[in-house]
Amino acid sequence: MKSVLSERSQLHPAQLERRDLPESAARAVRHLAAEIAVTVGRCPEIATTLSHPVLLRHIDAKYGRLPDAVHEAMRPPATAAGVAVIGRLPVDDEELGPTPYNWQKATELAGTRSPRSGSFQLDVVMLLLARCAGEPFGWEGQQAGRLVNNIVPTPGHEHEQSGASSTALLSPHTEDAFHPDRANLLMLGCLRNPDRIATTVSSIRNAELDAAQRKILSTARLPILPDVSYGSAFGDTPAPPIATLGDDAGGTTLRFDPAYTPLDRADDEFRSAYRHLTSELERVCVAAALAPGELLLVDNDVVVHGRVPFTPRYDGTDRWLKRVNIRLPQRRRDAEAGEDGYGQRVVAPFRTTRGQNT
Template sequence: MERIVLTETESAEIASLAEEVLTSLEDWDPLRFVDEATTIAARLPLRLRQFLVNARGAEADVIVVSGLPVDPDLVPTPTGWDMAAKTGAGRREELVLLLCGSVLGDPFCWATQQDGRVVHDVCPAPGMEESLTSASSKAALSLHTEDVHHPCRGDYVSLFCLRNPDAVGTTIVRIGALDLPEDTREVLAQDRFRFYPDDSHTGAVLNDLVNSDRLAGREFHAGPVLFGPKERPYLRFDIDFMSGVDGTADEAIRVAQERIGAAVERVVLEPGDAVFVDNYRVVHGREPFSPRYDGKDRWLKRLNLIRDIRRLYAMSDVRSRVIA
């Protein structure tokens, strides 16, 4: 893990940059702002920019920036992303995350997720406590690659913490910490796996474990779990939204899940912390917690970043950051 702790001066500089930009804009449209973000991010403190550029170059698996500004008059935590979308809650924090993120990659989003918004809200929502989405709380969110189903899934998933009063941990497993038997590695490196869109894309609400056909009818993308450089491989895994094409592949998934479970580390995000998780080298999830629904709940802003937005454009006949 690579971490930078910003000084109070650096934090104040970022806050005033964000205020200046917000006042100069007629309205806050994060998707429209993305095109300007890279230029404005050149005005972030040099030490922060250098840290992010170095971490990107080194393919650091978990990158943490601490001490980012969070509005002292932050509104109460919304009860779900849709409430946040309606009220525009936490816009200064969205802007700060877009500025930092655009040093690492190109922001993009999904038409099927959170209404096509580029910056998401991660906060517990009534009725979703046991779901397999980021709106859950009482059920743990199992370790996953973000948007495991798609060839253009993010290179980074970033989470900016606005509130986390009960110190709920984000769980992570780094591929480098994973102890996999050689024969399992071999199977995992073969095209024997299917990856499905998760419930945040399909709109399914319940963690319907009794229904073994949960994935039936969903389109899937086939490929390996392990790929890339053998000595420093990449990983694609989400136990809830993948399957093997045969018994050998299913057994490899089972072994991998067991070993992943034995390699869990946790990061407790505090307000002002942003974590950029390398989505090719790390799977992430979340510990269970009790939601409060009193305005003080845990609240994160989330942003997906791809290292080259052209990978998206090349797959589409429209030049859009929103994957249809």
């Protein structure tokens, strides 16, 4: 069945909070990132994971010096939509070189001394901005633990439910919904998007559910399994049921990934409530067709995101995003304390306090 989400290819600016950086502030971010990139040097040892202590020290020592306007722009989205578009960092297409075909190639390119390797500088930009927002982190099992992921269409993965796909609709989902340590904020930075491919976002705050539906979806009925980007070796791992809806300081939170939820194991009552939730998330969906230099900041506790289908070019000009997971230490998920997250571990070098579940 063709989803209505496939038609959501236009930017809906009125429904998205915009936080445009003053030009001087945007330039300050690029200048600081360039300075750090030159100081630490581009080399595979640093570019592979971005967790090298020298780079981390520079980020931690210097992000506080960025103009107040940058820190202000990176605060968590505050509207019902739970999303903000932050514009606009200067990105020169010439500095990037061709869009790589997969994340491995992107990582490799970031570590080379090619004259067109602005990608590494933009990795540093993403880390600086994410650090202004909270604690950037990666996953050991995803893109080799790199703190900044590259999202590019990849040959052979066109139909997957993962960031490497293209021709398939990437269904709305909570990022890393299967794991208790998933991001509170998700930051997507656009390097290149010539066909204005839209990212879709839907907030639980805008969805209408009756009391009975809320009650059913707030009970732990089904598990959510890890997505394909983590591999597929989870057959023997216990899969505990989790609640779709949660609560944070009186506000409803959402943990939703239908592509990795075995709905056929649920009873009719649950399936009906879940179907209603799914249709509500489609109804309230808005689309952000990011332009180069724009960032999408998504509250992953209340918003699900996806992407409309598109035809990959595979000629070096494809859509290219960078993604960072961010933890907000002030938020806790005590109800999920017993989950082991299928053995997946975070790479969290900026973590200043103990884990959310400890």
